[in-house]
Each structure stands twice: as structure tokens, then as C-alpha cells.
Amino acid sequence: MVTLDYPAWLRIEHWVNVLFVTLLIRSGIEILGTHPKLYWRDDSKPGTEWARFTRKTMPTDKLYDTLDEEESYSSFVSLPGHKKLGMGRHWHFFTVIGWMLTGIAYYVLLFVTGQWHRYIPYSWSIFPEAWNDILTYLSFKLPPLLPGEPLDAIQKLAYAAVIFLLAPFQILTGAAQSPAIEAQFPWFVQLWGGRQSARSLHFFGLLAFIGFIAVHLAMVVLWGWPQLNALMIFGQVRHLGWALAASLAIIAAIVVVHIAATVWSLKSPRTVQRVLGFVISRARLMFLRPMVSRQHYPRSALSAEHRVNGKPPDSDEYKVMAVHHFVDWKLEVGGLVEHPMTFTLSELRALGDKQTQRVLHNCIQGWSSVGEWSGVPFRHLIKLVKPLPQARYICFLTMQDTGRDEPSAEGTGQFYEVLDLSLAGHPQCLLAYEMNGAPLPIKHGAPLRLRIETQVGFKMAKWINRIEFVSDYHAIGQGMGGWREDNVYFDKDVEI
Amino acid sequence: MSATDTRRQEIIVLTDEHKNRILDQIRHRKETCPHCGGKQFSVGDALYLGFLFRSEDSDAYMVGLTCTNPTCLAPRTGIRLSRSELLNT
Numbered sequence: 222m223v224t225l226d227y228p229a230w231l232r233i234e235h236w237v238n239v240l241f242v243t244l245l246i247r248s249g250i251e252i253l254g255t256h257p258k259l260y261w262r263d264d265s266k267p268g269t270e271w272a273r274f275t276r277k278t279m280p281t282d283k284l285y286d287t288l289d290e291e292e293s294y295s296s297f298v299s300l301p302g303h304k305k306l307g308m309g310r311h312w313h314f315f316t317v318i319g320w321m322l323t324g325i326a327y328y329v330l331l332f333v334t335g336q337w338h339r340y341i342p343y344s345w346s347i348f349p350e351a352w353n354d355i356l357t358y359l360s361f362k363l364p365p366l367l368p369g370e371p372l373d374a375i376q377k378l379a380y381a382a383v384i385f386l387l388a389p390f391q392i393l394t395g396a397a398q399s400p401a402i403e404a405q406f407p408w409f410v411q412l413w414g415g416r417q418s419a420r421s422l423h424f425f426g427l428l429a430f431i432g433f434i435a436v437h438l439a440m441v442v443l444w445g446w447p448q449l450n451a452l453m454i455f456g457q458v459r460h461l462g463w464a465l466a467a468s469l470a471i472i473a474a475i476v477v478v479h480i481a482a483t484v485w486s487l488k489s490p491r492t493v494q495r496v497l498g499f500v501i502s503r504a505r506l507m508f509l510r511p512m513v514s515r516q517h518y519p520r521s522a523l524s525a526e527h528r529v530n531g532k533p534p535d536s537d538e539y540k541v542m543a544v545h546h547f548v549d550w551k552l553e554v555g556g557l558v559e560h561p562m563t564f565t566l567s568e569l570r571a572l573g574d575k576q577t578q579r580v581l582h583n584c585i586q587g588w589s590s591v592g593e594w595s596g597v598p599f600r601h602l603i604k605l606v607k608p609l610p611q612a613r614y615i616c617f618l619t620m621q622d623t624g625r626d627e628p629s630a631e632g633t634g635q636f637y638e639v640l641d642l643s644l645a646g647h648p649q650c651l652l653a654y655e656m657n658g659a660p661l662p663i664k665h666g667a668p669l670r671l672r673i674e675t676q677v678g679f680k681m682a683k684w685i686n687r688i689e690f691v692s693d694y695h696a697i698g699q700g701m702g703g704w705r706e707d708n709v710y711f712d713k714d715v716e717i
Numbered sequence: 718m719s720a721t722d723t724r725r726q727e728i729i730v731l732t733d734e735h736k737n738r739i740l741d742q743i744r745h746r747k748e749t750c751p752h753c754g755g756k757q758f759s760v761g762d763a764l765y766l767g768f769l770f771r772s773e774d775s776d777a778y779m780v781g782l783t784c785t786n787p788t789c790l791a792p793r794t795g796i797r798l799s800r801s802e803l804l805n806t
Contacts, residue, residue, distance in 0.1 A: 284769050535770045541795040544764040544781035546725060549793055626771065660725045663769055667725075 223335030247300035251309025264524035301486035307710030350374035401716035404514030509716035514674035632708025755786035
């Protein structure tokens, strides 16, 4: 029988885990704040939220979008705080990569070294013992440890639940919120009751972690902070004074990392975007980019009111076009192509090969809706214009002037987004001119918008009037691959 | 799937009576085509601007006008009317 002691790897993993879990909690709260409402149904219908963390009320006589609903939380609870979704996402995904690697190493070492005995129960009798332990704690006494083990029965069960159930639960419910995973494996999302149900369950996981940390700290205090920290730092109950000092120093170091991450994100977001984004993008492209959307939701799943993000171009030119059914609108397709072309709306419609798809829309803020989109498959356009060999990206230029149209977003200038050419051949990459069997509504991007179902919503440019095939995007805008990437530091590749 | 409804949901189709009254108002306002200066228009549909566009008053509408000058290079334009102007025309 292996001795259930505190080997160095277990102690190191414990403290690394403290850092990662606290970073995940704060960055998760930042992400939650960008759409501070939780739902059970995938339409995210306003008013149907079961929980809300905002006091904002939305107008009924004016179009609002979900950027208007965003909340600004303090840096004390969110990383980095102050309505910085791009930064929150970078920290959340960067940390989750580290946390998962740590977790895999932990699992392997637990089972290779036999230390799994400390967590996995041997007999059903542990449940009545755990109940007795709870009663003992409630009478302000300490229960006995299990014979030859470092934990009492309720502690053993609690650690087993956190390590083998809660941690995988958080990873799986997080993955269920990835548009790429949802697009490739719609059954996986349904397994959790849908996209919004997965988001709500992920929130319960957050609460469970916070609850566990609170009880864990209370237990450490009850059983003896210096003694237990000596075990978790030195591996033995010795040098209690030093153990106390070292535990406080480690906690201080973790706090310093949090402060540094917060200050770095608020003062130099572009560097954070580049550095953390480099790591995250590699992981995304490796694991999520190969996924392809083949969704086709039933008509009964269509959202009665599909939520909106972005506001229509507030120019007379656009309004005149709209009142005349966009007869004067033209789509220019050019750049690195053999055959630059210009299309009117009727010419696009006359191309034939109209494709319709009923799909789940994932906003980067966390809400979702189900819509039916019809239009020209992008691969059809590619066949017509024939991109040159050096073309690697597609830049979608729109009629939206963000400074004029979208005051809730930081930044100004013409909205554009860049897509990798490799994504344009996906079977559900679509230039949509219809929604739910009618002309594309103005608030959803009329007369033409992009649909690329493995990405989050902001990549699907609306109110498009020009498409440019390019070899590089670094000279466009601020060079990050899109208006939101430039101005609010989102990632260019957004499969999650 | 069902056939496409080609009617744009935001568009308000005006009656001939409304259109005639709007033409009277255009003549009264001495509106001219911003491109060729023409004074003759045909009236199209209306679009409620107040809800969709952030700079617009809550009762703002746009009515589509088409300049009837055959030499006009950009004949499609519009006139902004308030709800009362649109309903009382």
C-alpha cells in the first residue's frame, strides 16, 4: 500500500492550481459581465433570463443591441475588469490551456504513483461516514481521519468530486459553448440541454468552485493553518513558523500575478493580445479549426426574435437605398482575383444555387439564437472570381461607421473583418441575403451579411458592400485582422 | 422549405391616395432632386427610421422618391417626414 503523503509534484500542482483557478474565476466573471444574463433556452429571448447581474433596462422604442447590455465590473472581481471582454477571453483561454495541462499531469501522476487512493473511495460505507463527519463539523468538533489516510470521509468525497467531476464538468460545459464544436457535434450541445443551458451549468460550476474554495480555506483554518501548509509546502509537519510565512508569501505571489495581469491588460492590451493570443491561436487552429459545420436545426427551433448585435449604418445614403429595396446597392468583389466582379442584389439572387441553413448563432458575448439563413454559398463566388494563388485571406468591408453607429463599442472607423480563405470553402460559409424566408432585415445586416458557422458572431460581417481577396491583412486597419480585433482586442480566429 | 416572402418587412406600402398627398407636399416644399435638380418625382414606399437608426427622432419616416427626369443619373432619393406629416398628407 502506497503511503499517502505529500510528494513534491502534488505540492507544486496544488499551488499552480490555486493560481490557475483564481485566474479562471476572475476572467470568467469578466466574460459573464459582457452579457450578464443567464438563460435555459437557446433563443436568449429578452425577459426569459433566469438570472441577471445588471440593473440596466433596455429601450422599447429604439433598436438596442447586446453591446448596450454589457456591464463594467470592478477589477477586484473580474480580470481585467472595466468591460474588457477581449482581455478576459485571452486570460480565460490561456489559463485554461495551462490548467488542463496541469490537470492531465496531475491525473497521470495520481494513478502512476498510487496517490489516487487518497481520493477514490473503496466502499459505500464512506457515505454514512461522510454524513457523520458533517454532523461532527456542525457541532464544532473535528471528525477522525480515515485510517492511514490524510483526509476524513467528507473531505475525501469532496476532493474526489472536485477533481474527477467538477473540473471535467467545467471543461465540457465550456467546450459546449464553442461554435466550432457545436457546429461539428450538435448532439454534444444537446447533451447539456442546449447552448444556453451549457452556459448556465458552467456558471453553476463557477459557484461550486467558489464554494469549494471557501469551505477548503475554512477547513485549513480549523485543522490548523501552519500544520496543513507545512504539509503542502514542506511535505511534513515541521518548521511551522516558516510554513506560515511561506504560505503567506505564496499567496502574496499569487496576488501579485493577478495584479500584474490586470495592470498589463489595462495598460498594454495589444501586447496581451499578441502574447497570449499567439498561444491560444495555435491551440485553436490545431484542435478546433478542422471542425466543419453541418447543422440543420428543425424549423420549430427557430428563435421567434433573433437577437441583434451591431447597429445599421446611420447614413442617408443607406436609408435611401433601403427605402428603395436596395436597388442601388452593389457588391464589389476584387483584390487578388482573376475576375473582379460587381453584383447588384438581383444579380446575386440570379446566381442560383441558393443555399438555406438553420443554425445556432453564437455571439462572443455569450448569447445565442437560432436562425434560418439563405444566400449564395461562398464557394460559388470563389469559382466565379477565381482567387489568385497568393490570396490567403478575405476582407469583408461594410457600410457601418462604428464611431457614428456603435457608440457602445470602443473605437471608430469603417467596420471590416478578415477571414482565412480556407474557411470560405466550408459547406455552410454563406453570403446571406435572406433570413427566415424573407429579405435579410436591416437590423441583421441587409442587404448582405456573412455566415460562417464555426466562428462567433462578430466575424460574420453585416451590411457588406465590398469583398477583397488579400495576401496579408497586417496593412488593413491596425493590422489585427478585423475592426473588433483592432479596437477591442478580440482574437482573429474565434472557434471558441 | 417555404417559398421566399420577397416583401421587406420594414417597408410600408403607401396607398395611391397617400402618394398623391406626398406629391402635393413635395411641390409645396419645393423639393428638388439632389442630383439633377429635377422637380418631378414618383413616390415609392416608406421606411420607419425612428426605431432602427440611432440619430433619428422616434417619429421619423423616409419616403422613397424617384426623379422622373429620364436623364438623371441617380434618380432614387428620399424625403424624411414625421409621423404626423406622413399620416396627414
